Amino acid sequence: MQFVQDVDVLVIDACAVTPGDDLAPARRKIIQRLHEFHASPQDCVDIAAAANVGKVVLTHHLPGVMPEVDASAYSGEVIIGNDLDVIDVI
Amino acid sequence: MFQITLLGTGSPSPNLTRHHPAALVEWGVGGHMLVDAGDGVVGQLLAAGKSLGAIENIALTHMHWDHILGYPALVWGGWSAGRNRMDVTGPVGTGDMHHQLVENYYREQAEWAIDLGFSRPGFDAIAVRDVPVGWSEMLDGCLLEAGPVHHPPMDALAFKFTYQGHNLVVTGDTGALR
Numbered sequence: 001m002q003f004v005q006d007v008d009v010l011v012i013d014a015c016a017v018t019p020g021d022d023l024a025p026a027r028r029k030i031i032q033r034l035h036e037f038h039a040s041p042q043d044c045v046d047i048a049a050a051a052n053v054g055k056v057v058l059t060h061h062l063p064g065v066m067p068e069v070d071a072s073a074y075s076g077e078v079i080i081g082n083d084l085d086v087i088d089v090i
Numbered sequence: 091m092f093q094i095t096l097l098g099t100g101s102p103s104p105n106l107t108r109h110h111p112a113a114l115v116e117w118g119v120g121g122h123m124l125v126d127a128g129d130g131v132v133g134q135l136l137a138a139g140k141s142l143g144a145i146e147n148i149a150l151t152h153m154h155w156d157h158i159l160g161y162p163a164l165v166w167g168g169w170s171a172g173r174n175r176m177d178v179t180g181p182v183g184t185g186d187m188h189h190q191l192v193e194n195y196y197r198e199q200a201e202w203a204i205d206l207g208f209s210r211p212g213f214d215a216i217a218v219r220d221v222p223v224g225w226s227e228m229l230d231g232c233l234l235e236a237g238p239v240h241h242p243p244m245d246a247l248a249f250k251f252t253y254q255g256h257n258l259v260v261t262g263d264t265g266a267l268r
Binding site: 089 | 091092093094095096097098099100101103105107108109111113134137138235237238240241242248250251253254256257258259260261262263264265266267268
């Protein structure tokens, strides 16, 4: 956490979403296990809030899934990164 | 100028709208680092209007396939676009990846391409190094640092860029940081 303390922009892995009920069991199991080595979108926002990050950019998205977060405790900006987005640091 | 262009915001499952992970960090005049080189990185660099031959610095966060499948394509694509040198930095395993994916398999074809007229340094002057957490270096006025992430079982790094008092971290893959 110390490595990202007070940074202006944090681009972070938000891959570990909550699997939907409609998924096949095998796929559901894989997505559940992602939490062992990927952060969830909410983890990313919570890290950004705790580390006083200026902007948090969520990336590493699964196909067809829009990350949902509660950013009410975070005063910075949350960006859901898309291919070819350009984010200014200065 | 200090910015990051997201080239790939996807995951291993291929899809048309989100390519494998890759991002280009740029600062000042010509300062740059490509962070990760997933499948599609060459096409995405072109789509972003970047010159392939000008990409000379690469940082790889870890060796999972979705972060490096585009690396051999970039070695060849940048070379054919005129690149004459490249520095590649990553965690333990980076040098071995280059040796296995590029040097071992493509050396014979590279020698043929050199005979055809490609510049030798474009393939030979690729310096690849494994670095630990805590590594740091100045590059074109930007402080680069490697930091810890949690992505078992891989050796993996985050990279921090500090330029003119502002900073950016790209984590690569990581579980929730503690």
